[in-house]
Amino acid sequence: MKKNRYVAYMGLLLAAAVLLGYVEALIPIDLMIPGVKLGLANCAILFVLYSFGLKEALIISLLRTLIIGFIFTSPAMLIYSISGTAVSLLIMAIIKKSGHFSVFAVSACGGISHNITQLIIAGFVMLNAGAGLLRILTFYLPVLVMAGIITGLLNAFFANILIKRISVHSDML
Amino acid sequence: MKKKDIILLGTVFLIALILLGIGLMIKKAPAGDGSGLYVCIYRDGKQFGIYPLNEDNTLQLGSETEGRNSLVIKNRSAYVSEADCPGQDCIHMGRIDESGEEIICLPHKLVIRIEGGEPSMDVTVR
Ligand SMILES: [Zn+2]
Numbered sequence: 001m002k003k004n005r006y007v008a009y010m011g012l013l014l015a016a017a018v019l020l021g022y023v024e025a026l027i028p029i030d031l032m033i034p035g036v037k038l039g040l041a042n043c044a045i046l047f048v049l050y051s052f053g054l055k056e057a058l059i060i061s062l063l064r065t066l067i068i069g070f071i072f073t074s075p076a077m078l079i080y081s082i083s084g085t086a087v088s089l090l091i092m093a094i095i096k097k098s099g100h101f102s103v104f105a106v107s108a109c110g111g112i113s114h115n116i117t118q119l120i121i122a123g124f125v126m127l128n129a130g131a132g133l134l135r136i137l138t139f140y141l142p143v144l145v146m147a148g149i150i151t152g153l154l155n156a157f158f159a160n161i162l163i164k165r166i167s168v169h170s171d172m173l
Numbered sequence: 174m175k176k177k178d179i180i181l182l183g184t185v186f187l188i189a190l191i192l193l194g195i196g197l198m199i200k201k202a203p204a205g206d207g208s209g210l211y212v213c214i215y216r217d218g219k220q221f222g223i224y225p226l227n228e229d230n231t232l233q234l235g236s237e238t239e240g241r242n243s244l245v246i247k248n249r250s251a252y253v254s255e256a257d258c259p260g261q262d263c264i265h266m267g268r269i270d271e272s273g274e275e276i277i278c279l280p281h282k283l284v285i286r287i288e289g290g291e292p293s294m295d296v297t298v299r
Binding site: 025077080100101102104105108109112121122125126128129130131132134135137138139141142143145146149153 | 175178185186188189193196217218220277279280282284
């Protein structure tokens with residue numbers, strides 16, 4: 001019984017994360033670097049990280065990336081988005097574990113690290129075509145870091161409400 | 174938010190702001206009428222096309238295997254009007270009109286950049 005409830009809960013959260021990713025795909029925003037998005041699904045991932053744990057957050061975020069990847073993007077872009085997801089989740093888990101910061105800093109650091117990962121991958125294609133490293137460091141990098149902080153704080157605001165309102169009892173685990 | 178959150182995020186934000194400030198200071202002034210500026214097109218790091226920014230043009234880039242992008246040069250600016258890439262990020266990146274600005278289509282390994290604007294720069298028109 002416990003196990004069924006756990007699986008049902010995970011399925012529900014995965015559906016929510018995929019749905020948020022879908023909503024995001026409908027909002028075209030110009031953030032200069034391909035793959036850099038608002039990261040709305042991070043609300044769901046943050047909730048899972050705080051209410052369940054790193055293992056659950058990792059499973060849900062990877063499954064979400066795979067599903068979104070198969071629906072909206074090509075296999076090449078899949079590697080790109082999986083690395084962004086994995087790096088940002090790892091950074092968020094480390095910042096959370098340090099115990100010094102709240103969900104706001106955790107989420108913002110997730111946003112920053114996600115964007116920097118995307119920039120590093122896009123940077124190779126850009127440098128290959130003769131883009132200046134100086135321009136990448138003094139334009140794309142700071143803009144993406146600031147965007148990561150702002151979107152991260154926004155996500156933390158919503159995730160914080162979820163974490164406070166929805167209490168996960170131990171019998172759900 | 175905790176006090177430590179504000180210190181951490183504030184510091185990172187400030188560093189980013191300073192970097193951006195440096196970037197904006199060293200940015201070259203754009204040539205007003207778009208003369209001397211060229212739209213340079215690269216795939217996989219190799220340049221395969223160069224067109225003057227002040228001549229209106231519509232270009233079909235790529236093939237079935239490479240992926241297709243339609244590039245429009247109009248009113249001294251360039252943008253991707255159509256593409257068959259997933260995500261359509263190159264279309265969402267909008268218009269570019271200043272030297273150094275880029276449109277990137279990552280799935281197609283395509284980079285479109287405006288170059289020139291300096292008399293010393295050696296640009297050959299194909
Ligand atoms: Zn594209």
